[in-house]
Structures are given as structure tokens and as C-alpha cells.
Amino acid sequence: xxxxxxxxxxxxxxxxxxxxxxxxxxxxxxxxxxxxxxxxxxxxxxxxxxxxxxxxxxxxxxxxxxxxxxxxxxxxxxxxxxxxxxxxxxxxxxxxxxxxxxxxxxxxxxxxxxxxxxxxxxxxxxxxxxxxxxxxxxxxxxxxxxxxxxxxxxxxxxxxxxxxxxxxxxxxxxxxxxxxxxxxxxxxxxxxxxxxxxxxxxxxxxxxxxxxxxxxxxxxxxxxxxxxxxxxxxxxxxxxxxxxxxxxxxxxxxxxxxxxxxxxxxxxxxxxxxxxxxxxxxxxxxxxxxxxxxxxxxxxxxxxxxxxxxxxxxxxxxxxxxxxxxxxxxxxxxxxxxxxxxxxxxxxxxxxxxxxxxxxxxxxxxxxxxxxxxxxxxxxxxxxxxxxxxxxxxxxxxxxxxxxxxxxxxxxxxxxxxxxxxxxxxxxxxxxxxxxxxxxxxxxxxxxxxxxxxxxxxxxxxxxxxxxxxxxxxx
Numbered sequence: 001x002x003x004x005x006x007x008x009x010x011x012x013x014x015x016x017x018x019x020x021x022x023x024x025x026x027x028x029x030x031x032x033x034x035x036x037x038x039x040x041x042x043x044x045x046x047x048x049x050x051x052x053x054x055x056x057x058x059x060x061x062x063x064x065x066x067x068x069x070x071x072x073x074x075x076x077x078x079x080x081x082x083x084x085x086x087x088x089x090x091x092x093x094x095x096x097x098x099x100x101x102x103x104x105x106x107x108x109x110x111x112x113x114x115x116x117x118x119x120x121x122x123x124x125x126x127x128x129x130x131x132x133x134x135x136x137x138x139x140x141x142x143x144x145x146x147x148x149x150x151x152x153x154x155x156x157x158x159x160x161x162x163x164x165x166x167x168x169x170x171x172x173x174x175x176x177x178x179x180x181x182x183x184x185x186x187x188x189x190x191x192x193x194x195x196x197x198x199x200x201x202x203x204x205x206x207x208x209x210x211x212x213x214x215x216x217x218x219x220x221x222x223x224x225x226x227x228x229x230x231x232x233x234x235x236x237x238x239x240x241x242x243x244x245x246x247x248x249x250x251x252x253x254x255x256x257x258x259x260x261x262x263x264x265x266x267x268x269x270x271x272x273x274x275x276x277x278x279x280x281x282x283x284x285x286x287x288x289x290x291x292x293x294x295x296x297x298x299x300x301x302x303x304x305x306x307x308x309x310x311x312x313x314x315x316x317x318x319x320x321x322x323x324x325x326x327x328x329x330x331x332x333x334x335x336x337x338x339x340x341x342x343x344x345x346x347x348x349x350x351x352x353x354x355x356x357x358x359x360x361x362x363x364x365x366x367x368x369x370x371x372x373x374x375x376x377x378x379x380x381x382x383x384x385x386x387x388x389x390x391x392x393x394x395x396x397x398x399x400x401x402x403x404x405x406x407x408x409x410x411x412x413x414x415x416x417x418x419x420x421x422x423x424x425x426x427x428x429x430x431x432x433x434x435x436x437x438x439x440x441x442x443x444x445x446x447x448x449x450x451x452x453x454x455x456x457x458x459x460x461x462x463x464x465x466x467x468x469x470x471x472x473x474x475x
Contacts, residue, residue: 107151109438180198327359368387409430428450
């Protein structure tokens, strides 16, 4: 039986309080392939009530009991791995190989990292005659985005469960079916009723209701900075904790001592991955001014190797972007880059020549970009790279930090000591030196308008805990 039109509340699949449906669009065809129900305040109230009731007992579960639950969830997740990958591919247009190797694999990776971190996590510490204890914060509202659906669902749900919290999840209504499958995973793993709840819906009618609900103790939100501000303002009335991972406009500084050929080629790939739909993508490539033209030539060659097309084709490297809204936004920003005088190196407006439907973007590179141009300021969220020349290292650092965002920064150098010194000057939550492998144990989160709080492994567990000092505890 399909659960696409139902919500998972208090251990059961239930119909919405008020019937309302939304088409789910396959971005490769621009056609609806299924529908979901849209929730309302009544559904949120039911889910929060279930989570609140379950918290009384679940918060008292031992660490061993919670660990056993997480391991069962991982086991069932692996059993449903291909279903998850297929869902992600269809709902957001990711090529099947990428949906398996990156999207579905990200959820598995976060579950494994949370379990590993949880093994050694200490929930109490003696300081003199005071016992400091870390306790679950309570009912948590989890609001996740469409661009890395399983990555964000698991890196919130897993640490919340480890901490002893109960949750209400709202997946993105744009890419919701992977969230349905994840709820099925939670059910099959034997998650106690009320510990995990899922309500589908949009931001105003479900997300904001969750954020403002007096019985929700914490909101963990990933999405745009614009939406994050609304969530934070809504949550402020009840003085609940808000953890946010928001937008980014990450700089990629290629220092003069780097291998330019390798650094630019890898930088293009980093920007274009997931069709450019990653909040920490290295979208502003900073290159020495005296090698700017050389960098453009390398970037052009690299960009033109990317095959855009049907996510179901083995040859496809980049699928469509997720929606008409995203397609139109990216087209507007590409046009702005041309109008403001940036050099169009490759790509440009419109779909690739061989595609006449679907939200496909031409892999695009701009050169001679200045940091005051729209394409250097706004988060594009598509396969569009801006290359900015700099005259010296001081200017490179200044340009990199001249943004309202601070999610990530990238440093390329042939000398690790040099790279470390520049990394220390970056105003960003994550700094990546010479394109390292993804590390699910590193803290992930942003400075400035890229958010607050940190996710991944023990960093995330900490964010779902309150700290209590029991003074006079004794020896």
C-alpha cells in the first residue's frame, strides 16, 4: 500500500485532518508522477501531542536501548537503500548513480557516524561536588530541504534519537517521497509510537506551525536564509532553541602555489555536483589575476565535459534542477551575469541543445567577475561558476570574506602550511583544503547568515541536549 497521501503519527499511517493534495513533479519531464497530502495545524497538533506523550518514557531509555534502536534503523535503511535511491532520482532529478552513491549513501553515512560517535559519548561529567549532566531537550521539530533529502533527514533524526528526544519531521514538499520511505524505515525498525512522526506540507501551513508550537522545545531547520529568518522569528515567541543550516556563497581560493590545472578542474566539478544544488558548493573561484585567462580556458574545457540529460541514462552526469521555480531563478541570474558585464566562458541561458523539456541548465562558467556583481552575491543553486581574479593574497582573503554568508570556504595550495594560514582567516564554519574527502565526523554549520548550531556525529548530538548542573552532588 502506498503511503504517499498519509502522514506517520503516533506509530500509525493516518489521513490528513483536512484533505488537500499536491502534485509531485518529476523535474526531468515536468510532469506529476504522484501526489502527497498537505498538512495543516490540526495535523501538527496531533504529531506534537504524540511526540510529547512519548517523550516521558523515551527520554528515560538507556543508552544501550537507544543504540539498539539506531542499529535497527540502519539495518532497515540498508534493506530499503535502492528504494530510497530511486525515489530521490525521480523526485529531484538526480542521476541514478549519484542518487545511490551520494544521496542515499549520505543517509547511511550519517547513521553510521552517529552510531560511532554515540558509542563513546558521555552524558555526565563530575566537577568537584557538582555533577554536570546532558539531558534530551524534548520534542524537536525537524524541517528538511529538497536538495540533499536523506542527508538532512538522517543527520537530524539520528542524533535526536541518540540524545533521547522525540521528533516531528517535515520533509520538503518538493522532494517528499524519500521522506515517506524513511518513515517506513522507522516503522519497520520498531521505533516506539510517538518517538518519530512525519507530517508533509509547506512552510507556512506546517513548518511555521511547528516552529511556533508551544510544546516544541527545539527546531532544527535546513533551507534558505530567507525561510530560516521566518522560522527563527516564529520560534522566538516561545523562546525555543533554533539550530539552522542556511544558505552559502562559498569562495574557492586557488593560491599561486597550487596546481592550477588540477585545482580549476576539480573546482568546476565541486561547483557542478548535484547540478549545483548544494549550499556549500564552491561557487566563487578566486584565481591569481595574472593567470585568469589560463584559468578560464581550463574551466571551459572542464565544464564542457559534463553530460546533461535523463537521470535514468548511464551517461548522464548532471540531471535537471528540481523545479520550475529554481529553473527560472537560475535563468534570471545567468542573464544578470551577462547584463552586468561578466565574461560568458561557456554555457548561458536556456536548456542544453538536445533537451526541449525538463528543468535542465547548461553548465555555465563566467569569468572576470567582480564581487559586487549579482552572480557573486546571490546564491544561484545551479551549475553556474563565477571566476574572480585577485591581485594578491590579502585581496583574495578580503573577497572571500566579503559575503553575508559563512557556510564554507575552500583553499587550494601546494604547501599545506600556507593553506592552513589562509584557512585560519576564513570566516566560515567549514574550510576544505585541497578538496578532501567528505568527513561526516567534522562539524557542519555556518557563520553569519549561514546559520547557527552544528551538525554531524557528536556535534549534532550535543545540539539536541540540555545541560543541567546538580550542585552539591557529593563525592
